[in-house]
Amino acid sequence: MAGPEIERLIQLMARLPGLGPRSARRAVLHLLKKKDALLMPLAASLREVGESIHACSTCGNLDTGNPCAICADPRRDETLLCVVEGVADLWALERSGMFRGRYHVLGGTLSALDGIGPGDLNVDSLIGRVAQGRIREVIIATNATVEGQTTAHYITDRLQSSGVTITRLAHGVPVGGELDYLDDGTLGAALKARRPL
Ligand SMILES: [Zn+2]
Numbered sequence: 445m446a447g448p449e450i451e452r453l454i455q456l457m458a459r460l461p462g463l464g465p466r467s468a469r470r471a472v473l474h475l476l477k478k479k480d481a482l483l484m485p486l487a488a489s490l491r492e493v494g495e496s497i498h499a500c501s502t503c504g505n506l507d508t509g510n511p512c513a514i515c516a517d518p519r520r521d522e523t524l525l526c527v528v529e530g531v532a533d534l535w536a537l538e539r540s541g542m543f544r545g546r547y548h549v550l551g552g553t554l555s556a557l558d559g560i561g562p563g564d565l566n567v568d569s570l571i572g573r574v575a576q577g578r579i580r581e582v583i584i585a586t587n588a589t590v591e592g593q594t595t596a597h598y599i600t601d602r603l604q605s606s607g608v609t610i611t612r613l614a615h616g617v618p619v620g621g622e623l624d625y626l627d628d629g630t631l632g633a634a635l636k637a638r639r640p641l
Contacts, residue, residue: 450476502573504549504566506531514538514546521545523580527570527599529553529587537585545583548573553591554598565595567602574606581609588615588633 446454450472458468475483493508500512507513514520514534524545528534534547550565562568574582584599586592600610616634617623623631 499549503547504531504551504569505534505547519544522578524583525573525579525581526583526585528585529592529595533585533587550586550595553586553589553595555591562598567599570599571602571606574603574608579608581611583611583613585613 453475454465454468454472457463457471458465460468463471475486496508497506498508498510499505500507500510500515502511502515505512505514509516521544524543525548526537526543526545527548527550528537529550529552531549534549537543537547548566548570550567550570552560552565554560554562554565573579582599582603584596586596596612603610614637616630616637617626626634
């Protein structure tokens with residue numbers, strides 16, 4: 445149907461999340477038709493990012509600078525540290541625009557099933573950051589999954605002697621959510637996490 449270079453491009457695109465072979469083919473055809481407006485700028489951008497991307501040596505975030513833009517920003521509160529599983533979670537929190545502290549990216553969760561232990565995650569570097577003494581509060585924002593909870597407990601144990609305040613994201617009723625539609629687990633968690641008004 446097409447030459448080997450184009451077929452290779454389609455195969456690579458098909459490996460992106462959310463794209464199958466069919467949609468990859470459509471995306472590539474679109475790129476070929478928009479060579480100057482899209483294909484060439486995309487190629488240049490991919491090369492530029494590809495040559496400069498790395499994990500921040502302080503927090504584990506992926507960025508083109510080291511330290512990353514968040515660690516390098518002097519306006520961000522360095523006494524507040526939010527611990528997340530991955531960069532996707534960091535991006536989600538940044539999209540909310542509600543957090544002005546710094547982050548620590550664990551790079552996954554503890555999982556006995558997958559053989560992932562503390563040594564496979566950025567836990568020691570977290571303990572090291574807290575030990576420097578400037579952090580006042582560590583917010584553990586791991587996912588509300590079994591692995592996420594296990595990881596949160598482990599980190600809490602490790603930080604217990606540091607004297608830092610440890611908090612956890614609340615679980616409960618989503619904004620705009622109706623009680624009748626919530627699953628029992630979410631409703632139970634919301635009830636447990638109730639607070640005085
Ligand atoms: Zn960073």
